[in-house]
Amino acid sequence: MSVDISALSQLLQASLNPQQSKQAEAAIVQEQSKPNFSLALLQLVADGNQPTTIRLASALYFKNFIKRYWVDEDGNYKLPAEEVTAIKRELIGLMVSVPPNLQAQLGEAISAIADSDFWERWDTLVDDLISRLTPDNATVNNGVLRVAHSIFKRWRPLFRSDDLFTEINHVLTKFGGPFLTLMEHTDAAITNSQNNPQALKEAFGTLDLIVKLFYDLSCQDLPPVFEDNLPAIAGLLHKYLTYDSAALRTDDDEEAGIQEYVKAGIFEALMLYVQKYEDVFGPHLGQFIETTWNFLMSVGLETKYDILVSKALQFLTAVAGTQHAESFNNQGVLVSIIEKVILPNLTLRESDVELYEDEPIEFIRRDLEGSDNDTRRRAATEFLRQLMSRFEDLVTNTAKTYIDGYLQNYASNKQDNWKSKDTAVYLFSAIAAKGKATAAQGVISTNPNVNILEFFQSHIAEDLQGEPGHSILKVDSIKFVYVFRSQLSPALWRAAFPLLVNQLASSDYVVHTYAAIAVERALFMTDENRQSIIPQGDVTASAKDLLSHLFKLVTKDSKPEKIQENEFLMKCVMRVLVFIRDGILPITDLVLTNFINIVKVIRHNPSNPRFQYYLFEGLGALIRFAGPTQSEKLETTLYSPFAAILQEGVEEFVPYVFQLFAALLEANPAGHLTKYYQELLNIVILPQVWESRGNVPALVRLLTSMIPRDVQGIVERKQVEPILGIFQKLVSTKAHEALSFELIETMIAHIPLEIMQPYFVTIVQLMLTRLSSMKTEMFQQRFIAFYHFISARQDKGLGADFFITVSDQVQQDVFKGVYLTIILPDTQKLPRPVDRKTAVVSFTKTLTDSEAFVSRYPKGWGLTTQRLIELLINPPVPQAHDDIIPDADVDEVGFGVGFTQLNTCRKQPKDPFPEITDVKSWVGQYLKDANTRHNGKIVNLVQERLGPDVQSALNEYLR
Secondary structure (H helix, E strand, O other), X not given: OOOOHHHHHHHHHHHOOOOOHHHHHHHHHHHHOOOOHHHHHHHHHHOOOOOHHHHHHHHHHHHHHHHHHOEXXXXXXXXXXXHHHHHHHHHHHHHOOOOXXXXXXXXXXXXXXXXXXXXXXXXXXXXXXXXXOOOOOHHHHHHHHHHHHHHHHHHOOOOOOHHHHHHHHHHHHHXXXXXXXXXXXXXXXXXXXXXXXXXXHHHHHHHHHHHHHHHHHHOOOOOHHHHHOHHHHHHHHHHHHOOOOHHHOOOOOOOOOHHHHHHHHHHHHHHHHHHHOHHHHHHHHHHHHHHHHHHHHHOOOOHHHHHHHHHHHHHHHHHHOOHHHXXXXXXHHHHHHHHHHHHHHHOOOHHHHHHHHHOHHHHHHHHOOOOOOOOHHHHHHHHHHHHHHHOHHHHHHHHHHHHHHHHHHHHHOOOOOHHHXXXXXXXXXXXXXXXXXXXXXXXXXXXXXXXXXXHHHXXXXXXXXXXXOOHHHHHHHHHHHHHOHHHOOHHHHHHHHHHHHHHOOOOOHHHHHHHHHHHHHHXXXXXXXXXXXXXXXXXXXXXXXXXXXXXXXXXOOOOHHHHOOOHHHHXXXXXXXXXXXXXXXXXXXHHHHHHHHHHHHHOOOOOOHHHHHHHHHHHHHHHHHHHHXXXXXHHHHHHHHHHHHHHHOOOOOHHHHHHHHHHHHHHOOOOOOOHHHHHHHHHHOOHHHHOOHHHHHHHHHHHHHHHHHOHHHHHHOOOHHHHHHHHHHHHOOHHHHHHHHHHHHHHHHHOOXXXXXXXXXXXXXXXXXXXXXXXXXXXXXXXXHHHHHHHOOHHHOOOHHHHHHHHHHHXXXXXXXXXXXXXXXXXXXXXXXXXXXXXXXXXXHHHHHOHHHHHOOHHHHHHHHHHHHHHHHOOOOOOOOOOOOOOOOHHHOOOOOOOOOOOOOOOOOOOOOOOOOOHHHHHXXXXXXXXXXXXXXXXXXXXXXXXXXXXXXXXXXXX
């Protein structure tokens, strides 16, 4: 049954209405299963008679459909082959013919397809794009260039590889020439459109995309076609860096126009060429330095120029990192730079103060290192630091003069001249720090020519303690402590910490948020002995008041989007809980109630992934430290809000909830599954729950926590086969192969052998099929560990002979090849100490008790001995239970609908043989006991089958 286009159009229309959206989206999901659903969406996008809203909704739905259903984890198409071919045939032509807002959505879909298919499965794409380029049709050209940029920009962050360069060369040999021709045509079109503002804007739109593509095509290596034409390209870039047309200027002081974006893109390309190809580009650089200089001297302070000023300063920073920096090595030049470039861009503008007052969270995000590169202050700071790294004394002494001048100006009238102090603190911070600040410790390396502690005591501490002329100075003082936190002594920290905590009481949004940021990092800091800088007792004593206040700040405005606006406050809550550990017990109710109330509100509209992450990390800390003694209370209280999240399908929260359910179970010492969890288990093994990729790691975590606690129930309810079905699905995909072993090993360890026995042949067959058809490094490692897991457990009725018997039923004597080519040579490479320890036990028991290795594989007995001795040279010691909670650098965490590991309830690696404490002596004792048990047989085998070197090495253990 095919898709009814008019019905689909009505459903998309209904999906835009909040009252009908849920039912409409559910109905669209039903339509997805019909053949050619994606092509029906494209038909709606193409239909000019449809309302714009429906065309856009259709383009959006198509993009998301492609991202989810184009290929599986292993790159195989999920859609029928003819649908795949039709999409590739239609998509480019459609994209170049639709308006820009639709082009943007289709471009993202093309990029998603290219991720898996370009270039080998879509080798006609570049030719198709080139064939559509025109000398003067901006709409079509822009469509083509948007597609090209959406594909080629993927190269920017990638590491060099042969495959990557093959792909880039495939593109350049075809696209390079036509691209340069289009550059010429666009230049001509701009020249010919001087009196036609609309045509000029369109041509500039093309130029903007050309500059982006110039960067894409150059990002890995200098294309020969560009190198051959570098004078002409440099001339064109310089022309448009100095170009100015009244028709392209915006009337708004805050909104950048196409002219600013083109110039910012040119600066980005120049930075790339300075940093990577200076040897070739050097001769063309002078004109750009001079132009940039003149621009920075004359540009206004309007916010619409911010992106451009930032890029210009970043370009000069790149230049200052090369031999061309010598032109700055002069007192006069440096005074000019500081006065005319650095200070105007470091000084607070009226627009910054307005942002502080009207959009405080935006002010904070821009001000914090790393959260937004395009602020004038950050760019000016980086430029000054780069100059300082070259000419330390000259820059420091010159800057100090200005710092002193600003501080004197402030002292003369603190109320009116507060901005002078703000500039002084910024300028001091810029020259005091060397290199980048780290997320964990702030500034580590400092300028020896300045005294940070003296500056703190003379100028910063007063604002931290008192009420300065403007609250921005209070923020400056907190930020100074935060940035230079590694430079303060423990004694100074103990004095400063209560002052920071006091600032949490400020009614000023930016002040209390910065205080939360600084408190959180202070609690994270440790000395060289990994002991906290702040005494734990001090925080535990005031934890109730501190957390109550933080929760009050978070929930001050009860709207869901406002509650989760400020992730910094929630990160501070999480850090306090992690820091006080067992100190959580007296205040469990307070923390639990607040967390549940927040979850209940924001689950209807999750909008800030960072806030959500810290919220659930905080819940993880609560469960970890209160769970062992208050598990029943936590289970009973959390079950209802967690169940609501699962029932409503809040997909952003579901993976977190599964992890927390697992943590609750593991914290509960009772050991059996309550009725709650038995009901949950019935849901967890349903196939549809496993369809969302983000759920899978969390579900495996939960399932492996449940199995040991309800073995009898799982067997009685006939749930063994459904769980094995999950294993079968996981083991067949690269993305989840490691998880499949976690699940099957848990089942084998806990479910009686007589129940599992009938399934063993299929289990091993699935693994051997993967090894022969789609072997990955990870899969091979986990398979080797699995073999040892079985071989080491003779006491459970398993062992090497058991594995051999099962593998013979898959294919007679297949074990021999697997053992010789995979297990023996690569056991030493197992990365986890727990697996290497199991391998020692496995090899030892193979030597003492395997019948097959005595009679069927006599050579294998000697080879196994050699491998065992190699493992014992550096005996594996599994980690002791580590109670340190790693701090995820959350900026590295990939957010969105997917799996994010919670560190507070990360599963601890479990030593399967904790009774074996000294591996070497255990091996010797086990071999001796087995020799006695088998009437001297082991010693005979040693003499018959081992060379003198191996014999003497083994005798070390037998003595």
